[in-house]
Amino acid sequence: MATELTDEEAAGYWLETLRVARAIIAIYQPLKLNYETLGTTSPHLHTHLLPRYVEDPRPGKPFPFVAADGPEPQIPEHRFVAEVQALRELLT
Template sequence: MFGRRRTTGEWPADWDRLTRGIGCGMCRSGRPESDEHGLRIYASECTDAYLQRAGVQRGYTIVIWRGRHVTEPTELDAAEARAYGNDVLTVARALLAHYEPLKMNYETLGNSLPHLHTHLVPRYRDDPFPGRPFPLGSHDGPPVPEERLQAEATALRPLLTSRREF
């Protein structure tokens, strides 16, 4: 999402600039309702969550920090960290309730685009990689059909309307 896929074992040439937020695709994108990557299903003061169009896994969602540019969660102050963590858990709970996976993976990576975001990857009985981390990017199937994506987003949004504090 918002990054470049590389096949070499090198960090992006502009890594230092990106970590400072210069040219960051997530910062530049604003807070769209929809883009080429997904549909926004949740928005709070500090995050947006997007149900992904990529055919990676049913319910695959990314929660993006929308405060100032940070690369690591350790750059957040205590209140920001609580808010971010609460939002990630709020979205995960909705995904768990709707999709009923066996397990949820929480992946805060930022290796291709250094902007704080968390991948939520539901894991199912028919999972292609049971018992192992889900290899994001290496198992993309065809995009989720638009009609199905819209229906799933519509079903998820009511589960996200009453934000719970933890």
């Protein structure tokens, strides 16, 4: 849980989260980025960074994690690899 972190650990966690968020914003250029911090099912802490766009499936509401109409579309492998590489370059 975030409240169990020392001040130094908490500062480090949020600085890393912001660093990743800035990389996501630079690559994907969303309208906004939602931060969802969880850790309820077992003792741990993690944050989902959710880019939101004009074509958002639920504007102004929580992002749906499960596709409503069938399977989620797949990202072509070449695009996935290029995006991973771009994010790695920003984060190294």
